[in-house]
Amino acid sequence: MKFAVVVFPGSNCDRDMYHAAKDALGEEAELVWYQSANLSDYDAILIPGGFSYGDYLRSGAIASTSQIVADLKRQAEKGVPILGVCNGFQILLEAGLLPGAMLRNKNLKFICHFEELKVANRDTMFTTAFQQGEAISLPVAHGEGNYYCDDTTLKQLKDNNQIVFTYTNNPNGSINDIAGIMNEQGNVLGMMPHPERAVEELLGGNDGLKIFKSIVNNWREKYVTSA
Amino acid sequence: MKKVKIYITLKSGVLDPQGKAVQTSLNTLGYAEVQEARVGKYMELKLDDHTDAEKQVEEMCAKLLANPVIEDYQYTIEEGVTQ
Numbered sequence: 001m002k003f004a005v006v007v008f009p010g011s012n013c014d015r016d017m018y019h020a021a022k023d024a025l026g027e028e029a030e031l032v033w034y035q036s037a038n039l040s041d042y043d044a045i046l047i048p049g050g051f052s053y054g055d056y057l058r059s060g061a062i063a064s065t066s067q068i069v070a071d072l073k074r075q076a077e078k079g080v081p082i083l084g085v086c087n088g089f090q091i092l093l094e095a096g097l098l099p100g101a102m103l104r105n106k107n108l109k110f111i112c113h114f115e116e117l118k119v120a121n122r123d124t125m126f127t128t129a130f131q132q133g134e135a136i137s138l139p140v141a142h143g144e145g146n147y148y149c150d151d152t153t154l155k156q157l158k159d160n161n162q163i164v165f166t167y168t169n170n171p172n173g174s175i176n177d178i179a180g181i182m183n184e185q186g187n188v189l190g191m192m193p194h195p196e197r198a199v200e201e202l203l204g205g206n207d208g209l210k211i212f213k214s215i216v217n218n219w220r221e222k223y224v225t226s227a
Numbered sequence: 228m229k230k231v232k233i234y235i236t237l238k239s240g241v242l243d244p245q246g247k248a249v250q251t252s253l254n255t256l257g258y259a260e261v262q263e264a265r266v267g268k269y270m271e272l273k274l275d276d277h278t279d280a281e282k283q284v285e286e287m288c289a290k291l292l293a294n295p296v297i298e299d300y301q302y303t304i305e306e307g308v309t310q
Contacts, residue, residue: 058294065291094294101296104244148241148297173242 049086060090089190100149106173
């Protein structure tokens with residue numbers, strides 16, 4: 001399986017993401033510069049964290065206007081798995097690939113530590129390696145991770161089982177304790193916690209690796225075993 | 228040239244932690260009368276004279292300058308502005 005890690009000016013978790021896919025997972029991965037990438041060459045697309053364009057205007061807003069986002073939307077429609085982490089999640093929100101928006105953390109602090117999450121939906125291409133309701137631990141590192149959406153959107157997220165991860169002890173004020181959501185089609189996941197920073201015991205935990213393993217397993221099941 | 232002044236504010240009902248901190252600081256300084264503070268953004272654009280400024284600015288706000296999920300915007304357009 002071949003992963004693209006899209007690099008924007010100001011991305012800073014791109015190498016961690018590459019390491020997770022390439023070394024920890026053992027699949028093919030390439031770092032692709034946002035201006036020269038052809039996303040149709042890849043089986044899955046990873047949008048890493050960081051501070052694209054210095055978070056000018058709003059986090060992810062400037063990156064969401066770049067040419068590559070049009071390509072990203074085409075791949076999303078085709079059903080290609082897309083994972084956006086932290087600033088990658090913010091870019092997916094600003095691009096309209098996921099509903100809602102991010103606000104400043106409720107306590108105004110940049111938070112950076114391991115946080116306990118609950119797998120709220122294990123029936124997705126990103127989470128089949130977990131148990132339903134499993135408590136996992138992943139690092140968070142953000143100042144604007146306070147997810148917000150209106151009541152109608154929240155109801156849709158709940159009704160369609162689009163809430164994938166929730167916080168056990170909500171660290172940022174996020175509505176409904178939301179840590180990660182997916183689109184209705186189920187192939188675009190955005191999350192604030194960093195699975196790529198928890199892919200081996202040396203890093204303090206390997207719960208994050210299961211997300212990458214789920215992507216590969218589900219992709220193989222769909223495209224390889226049926227071939 | 229046309230000068231556009233754009234004011235972007237958080238929608239009422241959307242939590243504003245930054246505004247809350249400003250309010251607390253003002254209260255600490257002795258301004259006990261401050262019941263609420265909301266922090267927003269102000270932008271200025273200069274546009275060509277021959278553009279349909281109203282239509283264009285409306286589009287710019289909706290597409291990029293404001294996030295309609297959490298923010299409202301207002302703007303004024305001044306005609307015939309020199310440098």
